[in-house]
Amino acid sequence: MAMELRQSVKMSQQLRMTPQLQQAIKLLQLSRMELIAEVRQEMVENPVLEEIPEPYESEGPAEREPERREELAEVRADERDMGEVDWEAYAEKFGGSDGPTNHYKGMRGEDLPGLEQTLSTSESLVDHLMEQLRLAELAPEDEYVGALLIGNLDEAGFLSAVSLEEIAEDAGTSVDRVEGILTLIQTFDPVGVAARDLRECLLIQARREHPDFGLLHAMIEEHIPDLERKSYGKIARAQGVDLDDVIAAAKALSHFEPRPGRAYSDDEPRYITPDIYIRKLDGEWVPVLNEDGLPRLRISNFYKKELARKKEEGERDEVKDYIQDKLRGALWLIRSIEQRQNTIVKVTESIIKFQRDFFEKGVEHLKPLVLRDVAEDIGMHESTVSRVTSAKYVHTPRGVFELKYFFNSSITNLGGDDLASEAVKAKIRDIVAHEDPKKPLSDARIVELLKEEEIDIARRTVAKYREMMGILSSSKRKQLF
Numbered sequence: 001m002a003m004e005l006r007q008s009v010k011m012s013q014q015l016r017m018t019p020q021l022q023q024a025i026k027l028l029q030l031s032r033m034e035l036i037a038e039v040r041q042e043m044v045e046n047p048v049l050e051e052i053p054e055p056y057e058s059e060g061p062a063e064r065e066p067e068r069r070e071e072l073a074e075v076r077a078d079e080r081d082m083g084e085v086d087w088e089a090y091a092e093k094f095g096g097s098d099g100p101t102n103h104y105k106g107m108r109g110e111d112l113p114g115l116e117q118t119l120s121t122s123e124s125l126v127d128h129l130m131e132q133l134r135l136a137e138l139a140p141e142d143e144y145v146g147a148l149l150i151g152n153l154d155e156a157g158f159l160s161a162v163s164l165e166e167i168a169e170d171a172g173t174s175v176d177r178v179e180g181i182l183t184l185i186q187t188f189d190p191v192g193v194a195a196r197d198l199r200e201c202l203l204i205q206a207r208r209e210h211p212d213f214g215l216l217h218a219m220i221e222e223h224i225p226d227l228e229r230k231s232y233g234k235i236a237r238a239q240g241v242d243l244d245d246v247i248a249a250a251k252a253l254s255h256f257e258p259r260p261g262r263a264y265s266d267d268e269p270r271y272i273t274p275d276i277y278i279r280k281l282d283g284e285w286v287p288v289l290n291e292d293g294l295p296r297l298r299i300s301n302f303y304k305k306e307l308a309r310k311k312e313e314g315e316r317d318e319v320k321d322y323i324q325d326k327l328r329g330a331l332w333l334i335r336s337i338e339q340r341q342n343t344i345v346k347v348t349e350s351i352i353k354f355q356r357d358f359f360e361k362g363v364e365h366l367k368p369l370v371l372r373d374v375a376e377d378i379g380m381h382e383s384t385v386s387r388v389t390s391a392k393y394v395h396t397p398r399g400v401f402e403l404k405y406f407f408n409s410s411i412t413n414l415g416g417d418d419l420a421s422e423a424v425k426a427k428i429r430d431i432v433a434h435e436d437p438k439k440p441l442s443d444a445r446i447v448e449l450l451k452e453e454e455i456d457i458a459r460r461t462v463a464k465y466r467e468m469m470g471i472l473s474s475s476k477r478k479q480l481f
Helices: 019-029 032-045 061-076 087-095 125-135 140-151 164-171 175-185 198-209 214-222 224-229 232-239 243-253 260-264 301-313 318-354 356-361 371-378 382-389 421-433 443-452 459-468
Strands: 049-051 276-281 284-289 297-299 393-396 399-402 410-412 418-420
Touching (some): 019 318, 019 382, 125 140, 125 260, 140 164, 164 175, 198 243, 224 232, 232 243, 276 318, 284 318, 297 301, 318 371, 410 421, 418 421, 421 443, 421 459, 443 459
Parallel strands (some): 276 393
Antiparallel strands (some): 049 297, 393 399
């Protein structure tokens, strides 16, 4: 069979993502803090970008919005109306100072505090324990074993990741010697540290705080599962004591710390800054972008004039090409940020339209909503709405919520109306909040109470929602003291 070469022409359509489109999508899915970091990085890498200085102070997002719209209009006009930066005045004011300003003015450089003296650090659990280990004045080989033990503690202060045999092998010593050093470390502050499990942790605290409370010790050693379930009657029968004695021991136990290293954890609190505010103005709910901290960008007139001069010269050179490339990238970034902000506003306006009852009456009136509803309403793709609502937060009179919070599956009540799953969760949370803590409601009873409000859901659904909200079962919610 003969083989031959042929040429053919074929037409096809392909969707290719340009770098500009990729940048726009990337900015769209960034959180607010990530966007600020991205813009700051772009300003470092692109000299054509510069930040517009803040001309106002103590103004809220609503007051800044008109001015922000004017700035975006200037970008669309290719920055024709921007004022030129006075570089000579800038250098004279900020570049030629011989010394520091403010309250350090007049001090010599060597008199100023060093950077490390202006920083504050919190003591870690390892540092705290190592200091006590050094004060114990052990032999070098024992101090080394102690350092190994301390270094293997987890954030909660437990020695759970390695065995004493492994420590002994690493230190080249006996298990008995390691156990002796461990016993010493368990006398250190915080009380209960270096335990191998919860039972040992609580026992260390019980022996330190209540050395003669035999019932408490026995309850910790033998009845941890019963204590978790608050089965105090079962413990009383097993120990042959009165229920009141068990309750008294459980009350003492409630003051113990199950995670001794908690106080030295370096986990910083996570602060949420909303991307957008929803406020009621003239009877209407209005979204207002939060522009605080986000640099307002413009194209540098210095480079624009330099590019114009290069064009007048009519010669192609590397400098001209460099400025042109950076100018193009700067304009795309500014427009991508504008598109991102406008999309967030559009999505929020649509959410307000669908969830107006939530803003007027509260979470119990949250309606079922899916991404497709908003996408069709604003004429965008579902994936775009998904990116916009991820890691974006909105400040409302009802609290701060992630935009995804307003999208819920539906549950049909006995009257045939649809309820949002979050609204049902809110009702369960309210029922539990108003129960008698000494006689907490079972899931079955919660089902009955929901039926009285024409909400018919299964007991397992109540249990699932309760667990999602971090609400314990009725047996664990019961309080006897």
